Amino acid sequence: MATADAVLVLTGAFDPTADLVIEELNRRGTPVFRADTAWFPSRLALVASLDEAAGWGGTLATDRRSLDLSAVRSVYYRRPTAPEFPEAMSAEARSVASAEARRGFGGLLSALPCRWLPPPGRAADAEYKPFQLRVAAESGLRVPRTLITNSPEAARRFTESVGTSVVYKPFTPIRGTLDGRSVAVYASVLTADDTGDPSISTTAHLFQEWVPKAHEVRLTAVDGQLFAAEIHANSVEAKVDWRSDYDSLTYRVCEPPAAVATAIRRMLDRLALPYGAFDFVVSPSGDWTFLEVNPNGQYGFIEQATGLPITAAICDYLEGAGPA
Structure with a gap:
């Protein structure tokens, strides 16, 4: 079955975050083609050709479905895994095949004239903490x-x-x-x-x-929209790093100060990212201090706890036309 005008979702076999987005796109009637780069080349066939006027066209196909590459409206790049090659291949051959797959298969996907969430190259740059801390400070955020x-x-x-x-x-x-x-x-x-x-x-x-903290905040930004939730830690371990004890956490929807919201949008503009999961410490006096931003961070636990419509905002973005 051919799939056209679809959102291409690139992720691994188990990804509850991608599942949320796919379920919402299905509910909206938006075609979705889910694939993992690990399926290439044994379970995913690529045929693409370049037309001087129309650009790249062709298909990406499994044994059950095919995707019209010329009609991909957007790509949701979550957590795909590396291409897999036959064990019988020598280490040297696998190394060459992996490099060719990255530049050929990956390069072809990156050449599609559509929007990505997030753009892989920009997201990779933004994951360097020294870089994001510098950009955060230059954008007007308080940093430790x-x-x-x-x-x-x-x-x-x-x-x-x-x-x-x-x-x-x-x-x-x-x-x-x-x-x-x-x-x-x-x-x-x-x-x-x-x-x-x-x-x-x-x-x-x-x-x-x-930084002394009254609580922390996870703020998820999607195409200029900001969804913020206070995270209150109720164990000794979680007061240092809330990821160490999710069971102790409680959440509350909040609004970032106007200056912080402006700086967040400025930072995302400078990083050229449509999405970011920001972590802040809020002091007892109410000052917000930036800790980090994950350009492809999880958000499902925040949406589940607070009802913030983050999935809907992501799908709105993915349903948009053309590059961001």
């Missing part, structure tokens, strides 16, 4: 004092100069298994003695001043 270093002595001096505890957080999510148990590295509060640890020298580390 921050140090990036592999020097234990520099980390200790930074902690002493801050005068309070500091927070260590990894640059990227770190999850895995240890002794058969699922484990994750969350933000942690450190003292000057902790930041003198010799293991800091093994790689880059991010340290920030501890």
Whole structure:
């Protein structure tokens, strides 16, 4: 069955966030073609040709459905996984095939004249925390004092100069298994003695001043619309990093201060992103401090807890015509 004028959803086999968007698009009667880049090349066939006047056209097909590439209205780029190749291929052949798939298959998709949420290249740039912190400050958001270093002595001096505890957080999510148990590295509060640890020298580390908090805020921005929810932590662990104890959290819809809202939109314009999941600390005096933005962050738990219409806003964007 051919699918035209569709939203192409690129994501893995299990993605509850993508499921929310697909269900809403289905309810609206908008055609959807869901695929994972892991299906290429064994379960996903690509045939595309370039016409000087019409541009790229062709099909992307599984054994059951095909997508008219010339009529893709938008791409929802969630969390696709890497292309998979036969185990019989040598490591060298897989390496070449992977590079060719990235530049050929991925390059063809990026050449389609439609809107993406988010654009993969821009999202990849925005995921660098040093870059987003700089852009946040330049856009008018309050940011915590921050140090990036592999020097234990520099980390200790930074902690002493801050005068309070500091927070260590990894640059990227770190999850895995240890002794058969699922484990994750969350933000942690450190003292000057902790930041003198010799293991800091093994790689880059991010340290920030501890900002006193009344609560935190997850603010999801979609095409200029801002959906903000207070996150109140009710356990010791969650007060440092709320991701460590979801069961202890309560939520409340809120409105960002006008200056913060303006700075958020300015930051997204500078990053050229239509979507961002922002995290803020709100102090007891009401000041908002930017922590980070995830250009493809999860939002379903916020929508479920608060009723904020984030899925609808995403679908409105995906149903729009032409590049953003």
